[in-house]
Amino acid sequence: MPYINMPNNINETDAALFRSRINRAWAELENIIGKKEAQKVYISSEEIGDNDSTIIKKDKRFSNEKDENEVKCLIDAIEPRYSFSQLILSDDIKDKIVRAVKLIELEKKIFDEWGLREIEPFPRSALNFFGPPGTGKTMAAHAIANFLHTKIMLASYAEIESKYHGDGPKNVKALFKKAEENDALLFIDEADSLLSKRLSNVTQGSEQAINSMRSQLLINLEQFHGIVIFSTNFVENYDKAFETRVRNIEFRMPDAKERAKIWKIHLPAKLPLEDKIDYDKLGSDIDDICGRDIKNAVIDSALKAALSDRKVSLNDLTESINEIKKNRIANKHEELKGTPLTEEEKQKLGEQLKAHFDSQS
Numbered sequence: 001m002p003y004i005n006m007p008n009n010i011n012e013t014d015a016a017l018f019r020s021r022i023n024r025a026w027a028e029l030e031n032i033i034g035k036k037e038a039q040k041v042y043i044s045s046e047e048i049g050d051n052d053s054t055i056i057k058k059d060k061r062f063s064n065e066k067d068e069n070e071v072k073c074l075i076d077a078i079e080p081r082y083s084f085s086q087l088i089l090s091d092d093i094k095d096k097i098v099r100a101v102k103l104i105e106l107e108k109k110i111f112d113e114w115g116l117r118e119i120e121p122f123p124r125s126a127l128n129f130f131g132p133p134g135t136g137k138t139m140a141a142h143a144i145a146n147f148l149h150t151k152i153m154l155a156s157y158a159e160i161e162s163k164y165h166g167d168g169p170k171n172v173k174a175l176f177k178k179a180e181e182n183d184a185l186l187f188i189d190e191a192d193s194l195l196s197k198r199l200s201n202v203t204q205g206s207e208q209a210i211n212s213m214r215s216q217l218l219i220n221l222e223q224f225h226g227i228v229i230f231s232t233n234f235v236e237n238y239d240k241a242f243e244t245r246v247r248n249i250e251f252r253m254p255d256a257k258e259r260a261k262i263w264k265i266h267l268p269a270k271l272p273l274e275d276k277i278d279y280d281k282l283g284s285d286i287d288d289i290c291g292r293d294i295k296n297a298v299i300d301s302a303l304k305a306a307l308s309d310r311k312v313s314l315n316d317l318t319e320s321i322n323e324i325k326k327n328r329i330a331n332k333h334e335e336l337k338g339t340p341l342t343e344e345e346k347q348k349l350g351e352q353l354k355a356h357f358d359s360q361s
Contacts, residue, residue, distance in 0.1 A: 072174060073171075073174040073175050073177070073178040075153050075154065075155050075159065075175065075178070076153070077151040077152065077153045077178070077179070077182040077184035078151060078152060078153075078154070079151060079152075080142040080143070080145040080146040080151070080152050080185075081142050082139045082142040082143050082146065083142075083143055083146045083147070084143045084146070084147060086139065086143070086265060087136060087139050087140055087143045088136070088254065088258050088261045088262045088265065088291065089136055089140070089251070089254075089258070090252070090254075090255070090258065093249065093250070093251060093252070096249045097140060097144070097249060100127050100247050100249065101144055101147065101148070103125060103247075104125045104227055105148075107125050125227065125247075126221055126224075126227075126228045126229070126230070126245055126246045126247065127227075127228075127229045127230070127246065127247050127248075127249060128191070128195065128229070128230040128231075128232060128235070128246045128247070128248045128249070129141070129229060129230070129231050129232075129249055129251055130231075130232045130233065130234060130235045130248060130249070130250055130251065131233070131250050131251030131252060132233065132251070132252075132253060132290060133233065133290070133292065134290035134291055134292025134293060135251040135252065135253060135254070135290050135291065135292075136251055136290075136291055137189075137231040137251050138154075138187070138189065138231065139291075140251075141154075141185065141187040141229045141231070144185060144227070144229070145184075145185040148185065148227070150183055150184060150185055150227075151182060151183070151184040151185070152184055152185045152186075152187055153175070153178065153179050153182070153184045153185070153186050153187065154187050154189070155175055155186070155187065155188050155189070156188065156189040156190045157188070157189070157190040157191055157192070157193050157194055158190060159171075160172055160175065160188070160194075160213070161193075161213070168209050168210070168212065168213040168216075169209075169212045169213050169215070169216035172213055172216045172217050172220060173216055173219075173220060175188075176220040176223075176224050176228075179224075179226055179228070180224060180225055180226050183226065184226070185226070185227045185228075185229065186224075186226065186227065186228040186229070187228075187229045187231065188228065188229070188230050188231065189231045190231065190232075191230040191231060191232050192232045192233060192234060193210065194213065194214060194217055194230070195214075195230060195232060195238050195239060195242045195246070196214075196237050196238060196239060197237055197238070197239045197240075214239065217242075218241055218242075218245075221242075221245050221246075222245075230246065235248050235250070253288060253289075253290055254289075254290065254291065256280075256283045256284040256287070257280075257283065258283075259282075259283035259284075259286075259287070259289065259294070260279040260280050260282065260283030260284070261279075261283075262283075262291050262294050263277070263279050263282050263283055263294055264277075264279045266291075266294050266295055266298045267298060271298075271302065271312060272305070272311040272312060273311055273312050273313075274310070274311035274312060274313040274314070275313055275314040277314060277317075282314075282317070282318075285318075286318065286321055286322065286325070288325065289321060289324070289325055293321060293324050293325065293328065294321065296320075296324055297317060297320040297321035297324055298317065298320075300320040300323075300324075301313075301316035301317050301319075301320045304316055304320075
């Protein structure tokens, strides 16, 4: 691979993309004429004679050859744990997921065989699931892997980031490489920092490391032959380079009907229940809760009942879910301390607190 030196006036995002494209072309050239002959080729503004065979330096940052310091990915590919039958989402969200999956399945046919890659070099086959925590983003990734009969690799930004300068980009590269080798769906959780706008005024090594990780991610997204799904809380403030390469799908808090279905699916037949459960009433009585809240409430209720050697009661479920809801709202309020709230945020927080205390009265 050639050493590619970019002028300082080219931003790092564009420079990373240019390096990636040139390196890809160089790899194709090596396949055609061989690595030894490819070393005699270089770019110049003037015509070069046959005897002027200058050897081009290799840029280890973008080389596909194995580096002795290459980071090994420690995240394994596993069988998916959930299917679409276990995933409770609104119809419009399910439709968007299905369309995105179909696009991924048909990408080769549409963009390569039918030639649409000429007008769209980067079809948005990568997905970003955004929305509040606990709304089914991870389950949906498992369900897609299950549907496509492939394994899944689960990573998070915290696992990719490294306190050692330079390891972050290597971790990103190693992660994508292993996913491709295992033909696994790659799911990256807590990816807000990875997809956010690049830092323009870099003053610290940590800021430079984040920018380098984002550049490496752009390269891998362009070269990756597989499926990658990001999970984030927000879709604002994303880098424009990612917006053109990632298809965004919003996950919302479930409504009453969806909450009823989630309650039902989380109360298996083997669970000893003291009362007959009216799922529709349970779903409508306690709002502003997500699937994770319901799952944790069921587990908490079952633990209480097992410790007392009795069946799970409806009161156990309502007490547990209300406590979880109360703590979540309190934690959110704590996170927002010291941060100026917009009028809309103040109103929403007030409504949440009022609704919770009204349910207790």
